[in-house]
Amino acid sequence: MFGAALVVLIVMLLLGGAALGAFWWAMSDGQFEDPEEAARSIFTPEEPVGVPTDPALREREE
Amino acid sequence: MNRFRWIFAGSILTFVSAWCGLVLLPVWGLGDFEQVPDPGTGEMIPPELSSLEERGRDVYVADGCIYCHSQQVHPARARTDIERGWGSRRTVARDYMNHGRAQMGTMRTGPDLSNIGVRNPSETWHFLHLYNPRITSPGSIMAPFPFLFEKRKTGAGGASPDALQLPPEFAPEEGYEVVPTEDVRALVAYLQSLKLSSYDVPEAAKARIETKP
């Protein structure tokens, strides 16, 4: 029973370590540099800021 | 962006540390109890379940009794459990060590069952109650368990000694009787074994002090 908990602990530490690795990568990749640009990143030239993408809204607002 | 660095690092570590706190610690602290000799009789307590009682526990698990019944007595300073006669003292962790699958429960649509073996030891009562709770407890919303019983033709020699003595509105038609199956016998044996507050385990002394509000 201790053995099972130990195995799970090791797995959890490995996965937690992987998560930490992801974080350090994100830091070095500059993910946290420009939050406002990040907020705009979901928009595209086809679906730019200011244009609703719901058909019901487009009927109303155009 | 320096502030982000510390929040983020801490958060990742905390997920694993939360696991250590809420999983590992309980497993290490609450997962390794051993029986102790009873100070009076020398018997090992809390007792292990017999194989019939274990089968009964499996029936309890399979039919989901836990969704309405808890198995944990709280101290008198906190709740009315002791006042309601649900136990002579609050239950402690060691009381559950032989239960296999913990059935502590989180709902009290029905009463707590930690000490039902003390409060209600009658096998006959349990058979009637399980067959249809409204026989013994009018107004109860507990599910009936007719499938834990067998309805069969009464033998030539009359009703068998096992047959349930059912009131007319619950009895089967003429010529039929209702007898318990092995499953419900096991379940009742398990219920009768539930006397969690009865054991004089080391932690019980402190728990007994808390029997008054």
Next chain:
Amino acid sequence: MTPSDPEAVRKSRQERLEVDRAARWPVGMFLGSSLFWLLAGSVLALLASIKLHNPGFLAEAGWLTFGRVRPAHLNTMAYGWLSTAGIGIGLWMLSRLCRVPIADHSSLTLAAVLWNMGNAVGTFGILRGDSTAIEWLEYPTYAAPFLLASFAFVVLAGVNLVRNRRPGHIYISQWYIFAAFFWFPMLYFTAHGLLVLLPVQAPAQPPVNWWFAHNALGLWFTPIGLAAAYYLIPKIIGRPIHSYYLSAIGFWSLAFFYAWNGMHHLIGGPYPAFLITASVVASVMMFIPVVTVAINHHFTMKGHFKALLWSPTLRFVVFGAMSYTLVSVQGSLTALRSVNHVTHFTHYTVAHAHLGVYAFASMSFFGAIYYIMPRLLEREWPSRWLIRLHFWPSAIGIAIYWLSLTHGGGLQGLELNRGTTPFMEIVELTLPYLGARSVGGSLMALGHAAFAASFIWMLARRGLQGAEATLFKRRAEEAPDTLTARS
């Protein structure tokens, strides 16, 4: 604000179409399956609810006894409806945000089949009598291999999307989804291992059980629901999220505090006090991420609330997001020992749970599905009336559900704490509230039937795409060289 570069528009449309078309089969399978389980779970829900005030109802057979139907309902909804929809929604958002079409079609097809088999086997197993009676983990052990194998493929597909993503910003929704895709198997693997496969001793089981169960809500359903709100609200109204900085704080404080909440289900039980206190503190600290989310969504929507009148998809998602705030505030308060003293062991807890899994998670997922399906199928939802017939019964239904059981549960708790009140009187006082819950639940089930009808009708109109699709017809008028193929 029309884009000035037609070439950029053409390119981004092409890219989006590729992403949506590649998602059609894998995401569509998960979303379609989730609706089946939503219906199955709704039937089980009604059965369970009716049996509590009419215990003789369909009570002859073991298959349908309350103690089996109730966990079957919970697990079917958690793993059959919410998780399946969550996988579909998560994969689609990941694909969109990474700007990479899903490539793992075969493995995701297998994953969908395995996931459905796991749920079928699990639900059948519970009704048969093989429930583990471990709350939120009742599927018998033989269902686990299907679920874990399936999820491995899902995670791999997610990893591939992230690996191949177009360079640039990672949006907050991607963090939530990616984290959730790892958190869920970590939770399930630990819990299944320590509670079902090689169970730890009984006194240690409830902490592990409720660490799992609460985190299934907080680190699996919640991130997907929040990811959906963070992506869809801005996308639908065409405005960026109010403060990206706030959303980052929200994410990390959620990860920070949520994982410690689980013991608040065990207040008063035979556990070390420090353990319970840690969870109570963490539960109250949840105000931080919850308030940041609420502020963010409010200020994003500010000035655009009228859009809720016209957009059904926005309505579902905003209903869900507001419910998130409500249920989390309620949760933080309920974790306080003084409040918990009244609410523990009562129907109040069930109402709270449904405010979370239904008013927040399910309504958010409904909204996401209303957004995603037309983009997968390249045609619109067939009937605005059916959408209304989904939204209103669902919203009114959960309101009745929550109000009746919160009130009834509160009264139940107050009387339980009065040692002189006979138990049977407490049972009697809850009856009208249990009946009202069946009414609310019936309305919710009606909403689900309307949803399923919409979905099937939309799938069935294969040959009729184009003419009725207002979305694409309008776009064709704006940009004559559209690439929306009418194949």
